Amino acid sequence: MSSTLSPKSNVSFESEKVSEGSSSGFLGEFVQETLALTRRLFIQLQRRPSTLIAGVIQPLIWLILFGALFQNAPKGLFGNDTNYGQFLAAGVIVFTAFSGALNAGLPVMFDREFGFLNRLLVAPLASRYSIVFASAIFIITLSAVQTIAIIATSAFLGAGLPDILGLSVIATIILLLVLGVTALSLGLAFALPGHIELIAVIFVTNLPLLFASTALAPLSFMPKWLQFISSLNPLSFAIEPIRYLYLHSDWSLGSVVMQAPWGNVSLGGTLLVLLLLDVAAFLSIQPLLRRRFA
Amino acid sequence: MAPAVIIQNLQKSYGNTKAVKDVSFQVEPGEIFGLLGPNGAGKTTTIRCLCTLAMPDAGKIEVSGISVINNPKQARQRIGYVAQEVALDKILTGRELLQLQAALYHLPGKFGKERIDAMIDTLGLQEYADQKSGTYSGGIRKRLDLAAGLLHKPDLLVLDEPTVGLDIESRVVMWDILRQLRDAGTTVLLTSHYLEEVDALADRVAIIDQGVVIASGTPSQLKDRVGGDRVTLRIREFSPMEEAEKAKDMLKSLPFVQEVIINNAQGNSLNLVVTPQNDALIVIQQALQAAGLPTFGIAQSRPSLDDVYLAATGKTLMDAELAAVSSRDLKAEKKQSMK
Structure with a gap:
């Protein structure tokens, strides 16, 4: 506000006050603040689209390179008359959505470090879950774009295409996974001291969870101890049903999608587990959101 | 009408550091209240507690009669907070930031738009x-x-600290804006380590040092309480030490002179505390003349807020500032501000 600018000398600051508490109630307020926070994320994306572009290209590279790596694996190795491309699609879809959600906390952490988060914390938000929901809506949209790109590319590479109902189950699975992981990542962004620590956590979580899941190889390939870990890994609970939908046109909620060493899991069972994980994630971050940064 | 702000016996520690030991003050509606103190005195921590960014360890904080601790949401609705470090999303335009802000405070669409235009x-x-x-x-x-x-x-x-890092002109503009706000009925609470700022702006002041309020009142009251006028005397532009000593001894014997200090940093000029009287300057000059000493410059002033601070703490604000800067752990402070 140097010489270039001096405000009108006799500005009038009206003295009448905003009426107390708007009439819209909790839900109206919550929707208003959530949409505004979501809008910010989309404006950022629109002006800095590189993350989206990279986010779409990366899984496609996965598909093509990983697919090529195991192209000559004997047919049948990954299940009856399945080629690796068909097998891999489910793993790449889930892993891509998972990685995106796991990184959801980073922008919030940077907001914290730059003091922007204080702007939200001093505001009379209906609930700080609006911060979580805004991030979740944003990540879900990104994941949807990525998932569509992966499904289309896989179809092109010969993995086939589940029917509409199957696709909507896939969408539900991705939705459940992203919601829970986004919530946990945001919880970490509120709890950890800084972005270095958050990146460290993301780093030690991301790839190990991938390798200890059924994304790249079926349970039957693994040594017993890894089978146990893999079949308890939430990622497997998202990958296996999607894979089943890819490989079977006749399916129901009762179809057994994972034969874990400790028992069989049905399609409905995986959905239920993912839902419970979401509930647990949202409940567990509540104290972090509520606590004042004291 | 309830006081705009009541803070009573506020305490807040970060780890082993007692940032705020015992802070109490009250801000009346429609005034500009200044919280003055050197860096690290506990001003920002007090503000963070008031604005619901930090939970106090003990004490009472009310805004317009609403407990900030028990009803944070209602309190937040009433407070506008401008942090020391401006946190903007550099990729958003100013208008977009204000639109976000309007939604965070749940302004209805049309009203929000009007307010944004009005503020711009x-x-x-x-x-x-x-x-x-x-x-x-x-x-x-x-x-x-x-x-x-x-x-x-x-x-x-x-x-x-509304004007830290701003050029002089911007600072004056900011002062103008704050005065207009006050005149329109908004209560303004600001922290500053600039004496002139608080002196020029604040209707009332609390001086805070090492987490404790050491004085409060109107600037005028505080100065009166310290008592005496200040006289700055230069015998020559740069006086030799012997001459300054000689003048000091001589001036000390005058009945209305309370104290004489030689300021080495200002070319051995003399700082006097005198009992206010109209002809003080004339009497001093006559005494100097009689002793065969010239007068290069002489000025009388009321005590400043710095003198108030000096009287309460035994050090000047500038000294405290320098000490605070050298003992500061910026990393720890950054961490603290993120908590």
């Missing part, structure tokens, strides 16, 4: 509002931040 207009941001805030200069950034703080028409505007 009032703070002279028209030509900047639709540019990304990453392109703004420091002064414009601060003004946008102020617009955001005022958007929801808060009863109480809280500013932490």
Whole structure:
């Protein structure tokens, strides 16, 4: 506000006050603040689209390179008359959505470090879950774009295409996974001291969870101890049903999608587990959101 | 009408550091209240507790009679907070930031839009509002931040070091804006380590040092309490030490002179504390003349807030500032501010 600018000398600051508490109630307020926070994320994306572009290209590279790596694996190795491309699609879809959600906390952490988060914390938000929901809506949209790109590319590479109902189950699975992981990542962004620590956590979580899941190889390939870990890994609970939908046109909620060493899991069972994980994630971050940064 | 702010026996520690030991003050509606103290005195921590960013360890905080601790949401609705460091999203335009801010305070759509236009207009941001805030200069950034703080028409505007890092002209503009706000009925609470700022702006002041309020009142009351006028005397532009000593001894014997200090940093000029009387300067000059000493410059003034601070703590604000800067752990403070 140097010489270039001096405000009108006799500005009038009206003295009448905003009426107390708007009439819209909790839900109206919550929707208003959530949409505004979501809008910010989309404006950022629109002006800095590189993350989206990279986010779409990366899984496609996965598909093509990983697919090529195991192209000559004997047919049948990954299940009856399945080629690796068909097998891999489910793993790449889930892993891509998972990685995106796991990184959801980073922008919030940077907001914290730059003091922007204080702007939200001093505001009379209906609930700080609006911060979580805004991030979740944003990540879900990104994941949807990525998932569509992966499904289309896989179809092109010969993995086939589940029917509409199957696709909507896939969408539900991705939705459940992203919601829970986004919530946990945001919880970490509120709890950890800084972005270095958050990146460290993301780093030690991301790839190990991938390798200890059924994304790249079926349970039957693994040594017993890894089978146990893999079949308890939430990622497997998202990958296996999607894979089943890819490989079977006749399916129901009762179809057994994972034969874990400790028992069989049905399609409905995986959905239920993912839902419970979401509930647990949202409940567990509540104290972090509520606590004042004291 | 309830006081705009009541803070009573506030305490707040970070780890082993007692940032605020015992702070109490009260801000009346419609006044500008200044919280003055050196860096590290506990001003920002007090403000963070008031603005619901930090939970106090003990004490009472009320805004317009609402307990900040028990009813944070209602309190937040009434407070506009302008932090020391301007936090903007550099990829958003000023208008987009204000739109976000309007939604965070749940202003209804049309009213929010009117308020945004009004604030852009009032703070002279028209030509900047639709540019990304990453392109703004420091002064414009601060003004946008102020617009955001005022958007929801808060009863109480809280500013932490509002003019740190601003050029002189921007500072004067900021002062003008704050005075206009006060005149329009908004209560303003600001912290500052600039004496002139608090002296020029504040209707009432609390001086805070090492987490404790050491004096409070109107600037005038505080100065009266310290008592005496200040006389700055230069025998020559740069006086030799012997001459300064000689003058000091001589002046000390005058009945109305309470204290004489030689200021080495200012060319051995003499700082006197005198009992106010009209002919003090004339008497001093005559005494110097009689002793065969010249007078290069002489000026009388009322005590400043720095003298108030000096009387209460035994050090000047500038000294405290320098000490605070050298003992500061910036990393730890950054961490603290993120908590």
